[in-house]
Amino acid sequence: MTTTADLTYLRPPTATDAHLAETFQPVFERIAEGSVERERDREFPHEQVQWLKDRGLGVVRVPTAFGGYGASLEQTFALLADLGSADPNVAHIWRNHLAFVEDRLNAAPSETNDRWLQRFRDREFVGGGWTEANNGTFADLKTSVRRDGDGWRVDGAKFYATGSLYADWLDVLGRDDDGGVLTALVRRADPGVELLDDWDGFGQRTTASGTANYHGVPARPGDVFPAGERFVYQGHFYQTAMLSVLVGITRAVVRDGVAALRARGRNYPQALDPSPTADAQLLQVIGQVSAHAFAAEAALRASSRTLDHTAAAHAAGDLEERRERLVEGEVATARAQLVIIDAALAATTTVFDALGASGVSTTRALDRHWRNARTLASHNPRVYKARILGDWYVNGTDPVPNLAERGRGGQGD
Template sequence: MTTFTTSASLTGSLNAEPVSDGADWDDLTTRYRPVIRDIAEGNLAREADRVFPYEQVRALIDAGFSRVRIPVKDGGDAATLNQTFALLAEVAEADPNVAHVFRNHLAFVEDRLNDPGSEATAVWLQRFRDGDFVGGGWTEASTASFAKVGTEIRTVDGVTTVTGDKFYATGSLYADWLDVIGRDEHGDLYTALVRRDQDGVVVPDDWPGFGQQTTASGSATYRDAVADEYGLFPARDRYVYQGIFYQTAILAVLVGITRAAFRDGVEKLRARQRNYPLGTAERPADDPILQEKVGQLSTQVYQAEAALDVQTRSLDHLAELLAAGGDVTAAGTATAEAFQQATVQTHQAQSIVVESALSVTSRIFDALGASATYRQSGLDRHWRNARTLSSHNPRAFKERILGDFFINGTAPQGDSPFGSDQGQGV
């Protein structure tokens, strides 16, 4: 059994700071909050009518959010991961569908930032400056794991093509490029970037979930789709914190949903004029029982926000050490310890954020009346979206890993989606 030394603290170094200061937070919010406010304006109507937020996604791209992590010299904001996911949570508070659409794009950008000197990265940085957007194509509904992925990547006469069927292809209908994983003729895993607007790619609107309904998370079909000459990468070379990056993006969206549910619930409580016969005040907003309920829920919002903040700082610390040449495979080094801490804190944050999100989006109704269930209020959308996102990579498995780590010192899993014989989550 591989073991690690556990920290005396359940969360390790709670105040692990990134090596660099990142972008100026006021500059970031000045740039993006006006766009986020515009996105929030039509969220309720889009949810009610299942209208895809194409304009809203493009507005964020045009404002530069798709490049927020890229260095300033290359056309970005040089935001830290902590800042990036804090902004993503704000987007999610406005519209969680829009926020979730950015998950695969931001993950691919992060991969290119971890390979700064390559010709391929230079090409992609220019494409990002041009406004190109990347969607996902990894998971297959018909195969058990990435180790058994059925998608084929073949190169003949210098042309690489992709053939296969994907599901949970989040963001695909918004994307210019799709990041697809498959196996070459030797059985090696590669990721290939293909243009969405070619004949060999079909991306229907067929996501059947009751939440996150306009994220384009359904199927994608590839039949001899041509891969870009600068878009073929060995899967083993992906950045080592990719799995926890993907999970963090979901947590940021859940934090935004939790805030939105609390915000909308409090607004509806303030507007209520009639209390129940057993209430302790004529006006619901003056009822100490309802005040206590809202106060309790506010602590869960705070827990979720704090967990995301701590966890993303640990991720920043790891990313900076890796950028400085650190090696996670060198046992006992600062980088290896940072990787362990980031993995543990991501699992811990997932448990906290999911619990908070599901509780707030459900229990906010306890402070309201039956009218809160009216369809036109749209308050149910918060629970539906939170429940859908929380079903990604269920927290029960992460909590077991945490228990094994703290009791037995077993190395926490969550570093790579490629080695397991079962499952495709991270």
């Protein structure tokens, strides 16, 4: 008799917030210590990413029965926000890995997928990206994944290959000889893989989000999957991972804004009090920034909880329930995107009103918060979300993109 446990590797979450905090917060604090210097010098955080691999962040979602921590999606994204507060570059690097882990957890148990879970337990890390270089689109994929003897051969070029320089594996999207869309996992160290540090964005500068070229790279049996079989809420997952980092940035603005206001030694002649920390208007600015952070965190919690509902429906094999939860997740994620991006951009800008000219010191590097937030906010089309939500509420128009329906949604630019 088939039970729900036979359908996927997903299990009800068992992790506690206290245990996750005890496990990961000390590492996050170490990562935070050098984040300003790394940002200023564009120093890639290889060591910091390794700390997290060693601690097991890559298996945080894997059930304890399979050697992981058994966290829910809500807990996972809350952790990612904590990491984003410490260093948003490091947090963003984990987006592709965590998404591929989620994909394998949603898959049916098999020897192939057992092998992938063992790789995760062995701390192997997945990076890469699906976006075509040279302005290619998902509808016009140039990258190919073609049969080559018993395996496959990958040729093409990708951009926004986030996390690639830190990875053991690269997740590549391409077409086969029949026009079908496949996902191929290739080893970063294999001949024919060329990774370029050519990401020139003014924010998120150490995420290794540049070009990845593939020239006849082998992909082995068991490492190639039909893209249409990817987990159905992956678009929501990718978006929520990015929103988590934005929440972390917004929290960091509160932290750094409070510290900078406390450090001010003088005030303007027009001020309500000669002491900046006693000036009611400056305190009001910090209070408003804290409210932005509160709204962002609440939106993240609410939206990520809906993804746990979708995962549970999928694990139970209830397709009708899964479809309803998928729509619920789409609506919640879109609303969260509007709230969190607005909060992050407002907080990273208005905090300077409380700080005076000293707030723009390159030593403090407070500009990094706006640059990083603006860069993350530019990845996916916020401008369309309110219209889609309105069309759903008023006309009942299905808000779930067709790409997500086919298992190909998600990474924006």
